[in-house]
Amino acid sequence: MKKFLSQFSNWPISIKIIVSFAFAMFVGSLILAMPFSQLETSQATYFDHLFGAISMVAVTGLSTVPVAQTYNLFGQIVTLVLIKLGGLGLITIVSAIIMQFGRQVSMKEEITLQQALNRNDMKGFRHFLLNVVKYTTIFEALGAFIFMFKFIPLFGWGTGIFNSIFLSISAFNNAGFDNLGTSSLQDFVAMPVVNIVVPVLIILGGIGFSVWFDVAKHFKQFRSAKSWLDIKGTYRHLTLHSRLVIKWSLMLILAAMVIFTLAEWTNPDSLGGLSFSGKIQAIFFQAVTLRTAGFSTLNFAEFHMFTLVAFTVFMFIGGSPGGTAGGAKTSTVALVVKLIVTEIKGLTNINYKNRTLEMDIIKRALVIVVMFILLNFIALSLMTIFDEDVPLQYLFFETVSAFGTVGLSANLTATLSRYSQTVIMFCMFIGRIGPITIFTALGNRDRRKRDIKYATGSILIG
Structure with missing residues (x-):
């Protein structure tokens, strides 16, 4: 074991991240498959547990069997552990525990953590x-x-507290x-607590840790602002990344x-069947x-087809870097949009908030978006072979949901063939580690290789 850990520390960063997620998924599936994790009435197979474990660690939400009808209290606690491991990452949690007990991590390990959290500097990293x-x-x-104020009256003390957690x-x-x-949270469509607190938690988790601390650093100034101009002035002190993420998150919502x-x-x-306040919620x-x-x-499954098609765009974009969200990420898509607008205007430099953005970052963003589109197309093509009777638009919705680690479905996941469900598992896994791994791979290219430049050539496009 000691020898393996020594070898593991020398692996490339991208491989460390991939292996840590795969390890958590596999071990989680084995624990969930044990009889002591399941209800006596459970009919789930190991495939169902593997699918669920991948979805939990990938923080997606798609499943072939419902948690409430499959796992007992212990199995549901394991589910929470897998979700936590997936949200922050196994490497991040283990390193935080080591640091908390006063032990130091190596520079190599800090770089791995930096990449896993999409952080671009090492300053004050332990803190x-x-x-x-x-x-x-x-x-x-x-x-x-x-x-708990709503769930304890509904479910009783023990169940209400656990369900709340x-x-x-x-x-x-x-x-x-x-x-x-x-049926997810459909029974709570008219409960304000669920309709407000759940989205707030989603936003906090998905907006990115660096944005949290940037806003927190200027919180006193925001709180003491007496006018809209004061708020705007304080807002300008936020980092360029924070302003971009906040703006795009609000625009997308x-x-x-x-x-x-x-x-x-x-x-x-x-x-249509809800009250006015119910509709707004x-x-x-x-x-x-x-x-x-x-x-x-x-x-x-009851939505208009236009709604599902439009929603795939939002699922593709996903949340923001350095948080618990998936997808191509808001800032990534924003940079690609900036590139397109700049090209249409015939400009050379890509600017945002009086800053010129580095072309290297723009190229990485473009690679991520193109790869996500390509991978979605490949997955969709395979699923049309395995489940050719299912309407294309529903399969498309399912693949984008899996790659974006969203977890929404038009009641389709459990009805798909095992082959298509296997494709979905790969989609969820790649969707969770894809952007991180791509950034790592592009950021750690062999700089000893010569960046050769030849005589300029020309190729017709368009």
């Missing part, structure tokens, strides 16, 4: 990492505490799992709300959860 674990726990505890951890980690039944309202307001199978809830969390208070 940053411990604060991530600390405030993650605080947010989850606060969410659980608020849920389960939902809070799952929401903050953008996992999309619940232990409340077989508002855009999703508008599209959902226009498309589903009168649909009797979705929003459901609209806000789905606008937030569709980008990465996977909870639903409405049945997606």
Whole structure:
């Protein structure tokens, strides 16, 4: 074991990250498959447990069997552990524990953690990492505490407390799992606590740890602001990354709300049957959860096809870097959009907020978006072979949901063939580690190789 750990420390960073996630998924599936993790009435096979473990560690939410009807208390605790490991990463949690007990991690290990958390500098990294674990726990505890006011009267003390903790951890980690039944949170479509607290936890978990601490650093200035100009002035002191992420997150939530309202307001199978306040709550809830969390208070199978197609765009984008969310990431897509706009205008430099962005970052963003599109196409093509009777648009929705680690489904996952479910498992795994691994691979190229430049050539395009 000691020899393996020694060899592991010398592996490339991208391989370390991949192996740590795969290890957690495999061990988790073995524990979930044990009789002591399951209810006596469970009919799940090992394949179902493997699918679930991958989805839990990938913080996706897709499953072939419902948690509430498959796992007992111990199995549900294992589910929470896997979600936590997936949200922050096994390497991150283990290193935080080591640091907490006063032990030092090597420079090589710090670089691995830096890449795993999408952080681009080592300054104050130990303090940053411990604060991530600390405030993650605080947010989850606060969410659980608020849920208890509703869940304890509904389920009793023991079950109510545990269900509150389960939902809070799952929401903050953008996992999309619940232990409340077989229809996600549809039974709580009219409960304000669920419709407000769950989206807030999703946003906090998905916006990125670096944005948290940047906003926290200027919190006193925000709190003492007496006018809109004061708020804008303080906002300008945030880092370029924070401003981009906050702006795009708000834009995407508002855009999703508008599209959902226009498309589903009168649909009797979705929003049409709700009161005005119920509609507003459901609209806000789905606008937030569709980008990465996977909870639903409405049945997606009853939505208009336009809504599902539009929602795939938001699922593809996902959350923000350095958090618990998946997808191509807001800042990545934003940079590609900036590139397109700049090219249309015929400009050379790509600028944002009076700053010129490095072309190397733009190229990485473009590679990630193109790879995500290509991988989605490959997965969709395979699933059309394995489940050719299923309408293409539903398969498309399923693959994008898996790659974006969103977890939304039009009641399709459990009905797919084992071959298609295997494709979905690979989608979830790649979706969770893909952007991280790509950034790592591109950021650690062999710099000893000569960057050769030849005589300029020309190729016709368009």
